[in-house]
Amino acid sequence: MTDLGATLAANVRALRESAGISLSQLAERSGVAKATLFKVERQHTNPTLDTMVAIADALGVTTTALLEQPADNELEIVRAGEGVDISDFASKGQILKSMVVGSVLVEIHHQVFSPGMAETSASHGPLAREHVFVRSGSIEVGPIGSAGVLKPGDYATYPADRTHRWTVVGQRKAEVWIVHTFARGQRDVPQ
Template sequence: MASDPEKAPLDAIASALRRERARSGLSLSETARQAGVSKSTLSQLESGVGNPSLETLWALCVTLDVPFARLLDPPRPRTQVIRADEGIALAAEQADYRATLLSASPPGARRDLYRVDAEPGSVRESDPHMPGVREHVLLLAGRALVGMREDPVELASGDYAAYPADLPHVFEALSPATSAMLITEHT
C-alpha cells in the first residue's frame, strides 16, 4: 500500500515534535503553554492529525529551541556503517575492478577530504562542528573507534562509517599505523 503524499509532511512534523519535545524535557502541557497553543492542538499535531499553521509551528520551534527546518527534515541514522565486504559493488567487464558506492553527495553540499594518520594511546575528541555537518570515515589501514562520543563504532581496514559531526564525536586508533580517509560534508 502506497503512503499518502499529503500525510507525509504531517507524519514528519509529528515525529519531529515528539522527538524535540522529549529532547527538551518539556511536558506536553508546558510546551503548549510556552508556545501559546492549546494542549489539544499540540496533542493532535504530535499524533499526525490537524492542519498546523506556519505561526503555530514557528511558536513551537521557538519554545523547543529548534530551527524550523528540523520539523520537516526526516530523521537520519545517527551512524551508518558499511563493512569492507558489504555494500553493492559493480564490477568492470574488462578489468579486475569493483566500485562500491558508500555515500552519494546531497545537492548543494561541499565535501572536504583529509587523510588521517593516528597511533594508539590518545583519543581525538572533537567538539560539535556547525549545524548540518556530517563526517564520513573510510578506514584504510589498522583499526579505530569512530563516531558519536557516546556510541562510537569499531572499524577495521576497509570499513566505512558516517555520522553527524554537529554533535561531539571521536577518533581513536586501536592499532599502530592506523590511517583513514576523512570527509567532512557541509550542507
C-alpha cells in the first residue's frame, strides 16, 4: 500500500474510534461489509471511490478528510481581532476556531457584549452546549428561567439546545470566551 493507503487506514480507524463505534456498527451505518472495513483499516485493500464515500458519509466527514495527512500538532495562533466576524447589534465577536472532535463540532468564540444590551439566542440544535468564561465585566447567561450572573474569572456551562439569553449586568462591557459544542451535522464548519 502507498502512504495514501496508510493515511486512509489511520484516519478511518481514528474517526471510528473517536465516534465510539465498532467495525460492525460502521458496517451497518455505511453499508460496507465488515470484512472490507477490516481490510481498509489494516491496509489490505484498495477501496473503491464508492466505498470511501460510504465510509465518509457514515463517519460524518468528507471523502477528502479520509485522505488528509493528520496535522503534526504544529502551533496554531489566532491573533486578537482575527477570526470569522459574528458581530451583531449587542456584541462584537469572532469565531476563533472551529473543529471536529470525534462526533462533536467545537467552536471557540471571543465576544464583547455592550453595556445595557441583551441578546436572546435560539436553540443551537439537539445536544448543543455552551461553556462560558468571563474575562471582564459581569453578564447574566443561561437558559431562560435558569440563568445566572457571572463575574470575571467565573465559568458556566449549560445546554444550548433551548432558548438562552445574554444580558450585560452593570455599566461596563462584558468580555467572554465561549466554547460551543454541537452534535455533528447540526452546524456547518465556517469557511
